[in-house]
Every structure is written in structure tokens, then in C-alpha cells.
Amino acid sequence: MALRHKPSFFSVPYCLELACLGVLLVFMPGVAAAATKHTLVPPPQQRVAVAPDHRGFELLPSRKAYYPWGFNYGNRGRLIEDFWLHHWPTVARDFRNMRRLGANVVRVHLQYGKFMLSPEKPNPVSLKLLSRLLRLAEKNHLYLDLTGLGCYRVSDTPKWYNAMNDRQRWKAQENFWRAIAATCAPSHCVFCYDLINEPLVPGSRQRPGQWQPKSSFGGYDFLQFIALNPGHAGRPALAVRWINAMTRAIRSRDKKTLITVGLLPWIPKWGWISGFIPRVIAPHVSFISIHIYPQSKDLTQAMDVLRRCAVGKPVVIEETFPLSCTAAQERHFLLASRRIACGWMGHYDGLTLQDYHKLSLEHRLTIGEAIYRSFERMFVQLKPEFVRR
DSSP, X not given: OOTTSOOBTTBOOOOOOOTTOSOOOEEEEOOGGGTTOEEEEOOOOOEEEEOTTXXXXXXXXXXXXXXXXXXXXXXXXXXXXXXXXXXXXXXXXXHHHHHHTTOSEEEEEEEHHHHBSSSSOBOHHHHHHHHHHHHHHHHTTXXXXXXXXXXXXXXXXXXXXXXXXXXXXXXXXXXXXHHHHHHHTTOSOEEEEEEEESEEOOSSOOOTTOOSOSOOBTTBOOOEESOSOXXXXXXXXXXXXXXXXXXXXXXXXXXXXXXXXXXXXXXXXXXSTTSOOHHHHGGGSSSEEEEOOOBXXXXXXXXXXXXXXXXXXOEXXXXXXXXXXXXXXXXXXXXXXXXXXXXXXXXXXXXXHHHHHHHHXXXXXXXXXXXXXXXXXXXXXXXXXXXXX
């Protein structure tokens, strides 16, 4: 997004090479009558699984290590749902360009209101576009981090959805995930289902309909309560109950794809303010996903947050970017993070290094675009150190 927003998908607010990096040629005999011809076909994508040591990922059945290395996807500050119906060539071009930059995973955000016509009825048009996205990812040898249940824009969120109580909303969310998982289960290109972006467990009872904490950032609200009533069992316990409910819905349609939750970071003096505590939720997710934006005023904090995520499961830095630090400081953090993390995702906003170079020559490069350019340069340079072959 333009830097007036938190870069993500688009963003908002990576770790591994595909088993088939490079060009692998497979020749298949033509159909019986045309046996003299051969057809060039791409190698099949392998499923991503957690490695036996629980410190990283591997591809099955080859057992080759996989390190997610990629981007949160967006285009000029837009969500994919803003343009994929009528401007599919834009999506196709961006996926090719992200692959050329060295990405092997792309995070895509799916808003609830775009995929559900009612609490029980999925939107067949959106599911068809999701199927098309799967084929595009396979074609470009990219894996997908599918982040669901987004309510980023008020105008995209159905009023009936916000009018629900906790029980009704959870059931509606389970239906969303059943529809997504049923669509994606046949494909191996889904790296993971991220249940929700930056969820919150309320510390006190919220007003009816108050599902978001009024944390708008550049026109988007990335935070969302998972309940209005915190109950009496404690915030971490409620987080686990919600994760388990969504996981059961997914597993009813897809038994194997990895599941995670994109977490807000630990904050000094506040701790895990979201109520989602890594050591508590770890037994209930496939790996820990954390969002970390290093701060120039305290560069040690980013690594402190990351250390608190080392709880016996792989750790993926699902969002990071030099939003509040210099590119050099972001680079230092990324290099240091390899001691703990095994996956990294920055942000892509629809332009390549060539595009930024042209804008610079024309003296039209904005400050935000200059930051995106600095990250893409770093992304290309660092790939050999992060994606082991």
C-alpha cells in the first residue's frame, strides 16, 4: 500500500525455496497417435509440512527443506478483491513479478464479506476466483498464505455479520473456513490457512456490534475481536477455544494444510495485549506467525519479540517492513532473526524495481515508493542467505 497505510497485502501491518527452483524439464510422450511428439509440463508442487524437528518446514514427499520467502500482496494500496474480477491480468502480472523477484510464497487476504452472501451461503463467484488464484500460484511455482475473515473496510462488511452475537459469529466464521478449505483442499499450493489477521480477545465486554477496536490505519482496520464477551475462563483460554473451533471447520474439509494465526507483537509494559500468547496457542496451531516492524528508537525490541515466539514450533515473520526504521536496520533485524525464524514475508504493492527506477529517472518517485524500492532491493540481495537449496 502507499505508505500512508500499514503495508500489508497488499498488505496492510518467507522462508523457503520451492522444491523445483530453477527450470525442471519433464518430457511426456504425446497421446498414442502422436507418440512422436513430446510435451513440456511443469513439475508438480509438493505439499508443505512441518519438519520432524519442529524448527522448520519440508516438502512432501521429497523431504526437501522449505523456507517461506515472499510478500504480503497488494497493488497500489488495493486489496486483491478490489480488482481480481475485472482486472485479472494485473494479478497474473504481479504474481509473475513477485516470482521473478525471488518469492516462493505470497500472502493473500480474504475478506469475510466478499466470500459469504449469508451466514450459511458462500459466494460462488469469489470461490471461483479463488480456484483461479490457486492455478495461477501453481503456474508460477508459488505457495499461498491464505489469511481469512478480514473485515478491513466497513463498507465491505455486511451489517448482518456485525449484528451477530458471539455464538452466531463463530458459526458464520466456521462456514467461511469450510468453504475456503473445500475449495483449496485438492491443491498443494496452499502453504497455510491464517485464521485471521491480528485478532484480539477483549479484556471486558464490548458493546453489541463493536467487533473492531476503532484502530483504522489509512482507511483499513486490521484488528478484530474474536468475541464481545470475554467470559470467565480467561483471555488465553478463549483464544484457544476460538482457534480450535475454526480448525475443526477446516479439518472437516482439508485434513493436512497447515494452520496458523497472524499475531500482533509483544509490547513492553503491555505484554501480549491481543490475548493470543504463543506458548499457550502453540499446541493448537501448526506454527507461530508473528508481525514485527522494527523501530528505530529501540531496535532490540524486535528480537526480544521474536525470542518470545520460540516455543517449540516453527516461527514465521509473516509481516515485516522498514516502516519505522531504515532499510539498513531492517536488514540487520532480518539477518539476526535467522537464529529463530524460518520464514519471512515483506510487502509488495504492484511495482517492480524497474518500475521504481523509471519513476526515479522521471523525478516522480514518492517517499513511500522509495521505501518499497529499498525493501525489494534488499529482498533480492538477501534471498541466497535465507533460502537454502
